[in-house]
Amino acid sequence: MMVEKKVRVRFAPSPTGHLHLGGARTALFNWLFARCTGGTFILRIEDTDRARSTPEAISAIIDGLKWLGLDWDEGPVYQSGRRERHAKAAEELISMGRAYRAEGKLGPQQAVIFRVPDEKVAFDDMVYGRIEFDAGLLDDLVLMKSDGSPAYNFACVIDDADMGISHVIRGEDHISNTPKQLVLYRALGLEPPRLAHVPLILGPDGSRLSKRHGATSLSQYRSEGLLPDALRNYLALLGWSSGDDQELFSKEELVERFSIEGISKKSAIFDPEKLGWMNSCYIRSTSDEELLEEALPFLERAGFHGIASKKGTLLAAIGLIKERVRSLVEVPGAIDFFISEELSFDGEAVRKHLSSPGSLDIIQRLAGMLQGLESWDAGSIESSVRTLASEMGVKAAAVIHPTRVAVTGRKIGPGLFDLMEVLGREKTVLRLKEATDKFGEV
RNA sequence: GACCCCAUCGUCCAGAGGCCUAGGACUUCGGACUUUCGAUCCGACAACAGGGGUUCGAAUCCCCUUGGGGUCGCCA
Numbered sequence: 297m298m299v300e301k302k303v304r305v306r307f308a309p310s311p312t313g314h315l316h317l318g319g320a321r322t323a324l325f326n327w328l329f330a331r332c333t334g335g336t337f338i339l340r341i342e343d344t345d346r347a348r349s350t351p352e353a354i355s356a357i358i359d360g361l362k363w364l365g366l367d368w369d370e371g372p373v374y375q376s377g378r379r380e381r382h383a384k385a386a387e388e389l390i391s392m393g394r395a396y397r398a399e400g401k402l403g404p405q406q407a408v409i410f411r412v413p414d415e416k417v418a419f420d421d422m423v424y425g426r427i428e429f430d431a432g433l434l435d436d437l438v439l440m441k442s443d444g445s446p447a448y449n450f451a452c453v454i455d456d457a458d459m460g461i462s463h464v465i466r467g468e469d470h471i472s473n474t475p476k477q478l479v480l481y482r483a484l485g486l487e488p489p490r491l492a493h494v495p496l497i498l499g500p501d502g503s504r505l506s507k508r509h510g511a512t513s514l515s516q517y518r519s520e521g522l523l524p525d526a527l528r529n530y531l532a533l534l535g536w537s538s539g540d541d542q543e544l545f546s547k548e549e550l551v552e553r554f555s556i557e558g559i560s561k562k563s564a565i566f567d568p569e570k571l572g573w574m575n576s577c578y579i580r581s582t583s584d585e586e587l588l589e590e591a592l593p594f595l596e597r598a599g600f601h602g603i604a605s606k607k608g609t610l611l612a613a614i615g616l617i618k619e620r621v622r623s624l625v626e627v628p629g630a631i632d633f634f635i636s637e638e639l640s641f642d643g644e645a646v647r648k649h650l651s652s653p654g655s656l657d658i659i660q661r662l663a664g665m666l667q668g669l670e671s672w673d674a675g676s677i678e679s680s681v682r683t684l685a686s687e688m689g690v691k692a693a694a695v696i697h698p699t700r701v702a703v704t705g706r707k708i709g710p711g712l713f714d715l716m717e718v719l720g721r722e723k724t725v726l727r728l729k730e731a732t733d734k735f736g737e738v
Numbered sequence: 739g740a741c742c743c744c745a746u747c748g749u750c751c752a753g754a755g756g757c758c759u760a761g762g763a764c765u766u767c768g769g770a771c772u773u774u775c776g777a778u779c780c781g782a783c784a785a786c787a788g789g790g791g792u793u794c795g796a797a798u799c800c801c802c803u804u805g806g807g808g809u810c811g812c813c814a
Binding site for chain 2: 471535707712
């Protein structure tokens with residue numbers, strides 16, 4: 297094998313908005329490539345457009361990367377801090393006769409424009425293969441704008457070269473920028489990095505993913521209750537494949553299995569449905585402790601405060617509901633009856649299971665039995681229920697359904713006996729009695 | 739319009755000339771299990787854009803057509 301240059305890659309977003317899915321995936325691929333080659337991953341903030349760059353956007357990028365678990369080894373490097381370097385490089389090109397000054401359109405200064413040579417440029421893209429362009433078709437290129445800031449293609453070339461970037465992994469929308477950058481590398485006598493363009497992420501209608509397709513920012517997915525592991529996994533699979541049928545990859549497995557050869561050339565349509573499924577897989581396989589940790593902000597947002605003292609109940613409750621929620625936002629609604637004092641009843645559930653004198657009689661009797669139960673565990677509770685059913689000559693379901701509604705307020709939820717065990721004898725019996733009173737006299 | 743890229747089930751991927759009567763996953767629809775929901779397990783529906791080549795043989799290679807996407811900013 298050839299001795300390759302040490303891998304140095306970078307993620308270079310412009311802080312002009314939120315960190316969107318496409319950017320996150322580009323970051324992920326760069327990070328994976330660095331990690332699987334023992335290379336260096338650098339974060340560079342392309343904030344040359346001072347008017348549109350915001351501190352909020354910068355922290356959104358940083359928070360987003362951290363949340364996804366993508367740590368960087370160098371940076372953040374702020375492009376705005378390298379202005380002198382850019383200006384100097386532009387001067388050099390002028391003195392070489394490769395660039396000229398022109399009347400400014402933005403500010404009082406003169407812009408520096410690169411005289412694009414009439415030549416052919418070609419490169420071997422690691423994803424798309426050989427791509428050729430006729431640079432003669434290109435217009436002259438702005439290097440320095442008349443407000444004194446460097447133009448994107450120029451700053452990008454100078455910075456990548458200065459930072460010793462070995463591989464540029466970026467979105468396919470940059471393919472058409474590549475010839476512009478290549479002629480600059482050539483004019484500066486620099487060797488360009490290896491290039492790998494990754495296919496775009498499209499919305500359901502096949503056009504580039506954008507706001508009108510709904511949630512596109514990382515922070516939105518975070519607040520919608522996605523686990524970072526799930527989103528990372530899903531994003532990795534959008535445009536990359538390990539080659540076999542495996543779909544669930546831990547971060548470590550991803551690093552182990554990742555390769556640029558596995559990146560597809562075809563742009564991929566983002567499917568929230570599958571993301572949701574994947575999230576449910578991760579929720580199920582996360583430990584109760586960790587899941588509670590992740591769900592805490594959602595519980596607080598839903599109005600559950602001061603619940604730290606109920607940790608034991610919460611953990612047990614989480615364990616019971618985690619296989620029936622797809623996202624963290626569903627957690628509060630799924631466990632509220634465990635922790636709130638006041639039960640809210642689903643009208644239809646009551647109508648269906650608690651409106652007959654028979655069912656009220658049943659739960660009243662059950663309350664009595666449960667009160668005297670020697671051991672409070674799911675198994676004992678179940679035998680009580682089944683015993684009561686056979687004594688009364690009814691099906692177990694005739695006891696179970698009214699009981700569930702009396703105890704939880706609704707007709708769906710975790711297994712009744714488990715749920716009652718977690719809820720505790722006191723609350724369970726109380727709720728059975730309360731329901732008898734509440735719905736008994738109408 | 740010019741330039742560039744892409745093209746397998748509705749969607750994400752597998753398939754790198756014979757293993758393909760095209761495989762997996764999501765979704766949908768059946769069924770099983772079950773106290774409900776869910777989970778799980780079984781099963782079903784569903785694709786090589788079209789046309790020419792090359793070859794004994796093509797989803798895989800080449801060309802054309804069609805379709806889709808991207809870029810054409812002193813935005814990045």
